[in-house]
Amino acid sequence: xxxxxxxxxxxxxxEGQNVTLSCEQNLNHDAxxxxxxxxxxxxxxxxxxxxxxxxxxxxxxxxxSVSREKKESFPLTVTSAQKNxxxxxxxxxxxxxxxxxxxxxxxxxxxxxxx
Amino acid sequence: QKxxxxxxxxxxxxxxxxxxxxxxYSNSAFQYFxxxxxxxxxxxxxxxxxxxSGNKEDGRFTAQVxxxxxxxxxxxxxxxxSDSATYLCAMSLGQGGKLIFGQGTELSVxx
Numbered sequence: 346x347x348x349x350x351x352x353x354x355x356x357x358x359x360e361g362q363n364v365t366l367s368c369e370q371n372l373n374h375d376a377x378x379x380x381x382x383x384x385x386x387x388x389x390x391x392x393x394x395x396x397x398x399x400x401x402x403x404x405x406x407x408x409x410s411v412s413r414e415k416k417e418s419f420p421l422t423v424t425s426a427q428k429n430x431x432x433x434x435x436x437x438x439x440x441x442x443x444x445x446x447x448x449x450x451x452x453x454x455x456x457x458x459x460x
Numbered sequence: 461q462k463x464x465x466x467x468x469x470x471x472x473x474x475x476x477x478x479x480x481x482x483x484x485y486s487n488s489a490f491q492y493f494x495x496x497x498x499x500x501x502x503x504x505x506x507x508x509x510x511x512x513s514g515n516k517e518d519g520r521f522t523a524q525v526x527x528x529x530x531x532x533x534x535x536x537x538x539x540x541x542s543d544s545a546t547y548l549c550a551m552s553l554g555q556g557g558k559l560i561f562g563q564g565t566e567l568s569v570x571x
Contacts, residue, residue, distance in 0.1 A: 387563040393558070435503050449506070451503030453502055453503050
């Protein structure tokens, strides 16, 4: 079955440590996204990538980094510079094109807790 | 002021009730309007989308867009306990524009 796989589902981190969240898709979608979800705040865009080897900052990129070396993969690193990293992280993909409805296909999320 | 406003709830209704979920927005240039459903500890999934103004119906669900009032709604008829989830509205300018999400409304349908 085609879809988006995020791992790990749950992750605990000590303050000052970097962690990397994995996102793999087999939908053959060009565009991939990382969102952060906090209670009462909806989804906020961290980074997105429209094509391999290219990515753009979203609304809350500070303290995060990404890479897009393969079409299928878009890992997110939460660095120690991120002041409040405890959150639910969602990876998504979409088919850019005309007309672009913006429909996103989401993974099941990774919950990061900083101890 | 946020670009998209949505009452976070929680909203609790008895089984069989008609549910109305709403969002307001400030950017009149939005063209695509979407509703996502998110079950607990899962990723959101697209429920319905509408282009520009008007209504769209899919089974028990009806999406409504009123661009003159900058207001969108999702109606659920004959609500079921399986409809219990968080509902997120989202909108975009289209043509590759990013999605802007509302805060999400948590709905609970009691048997």
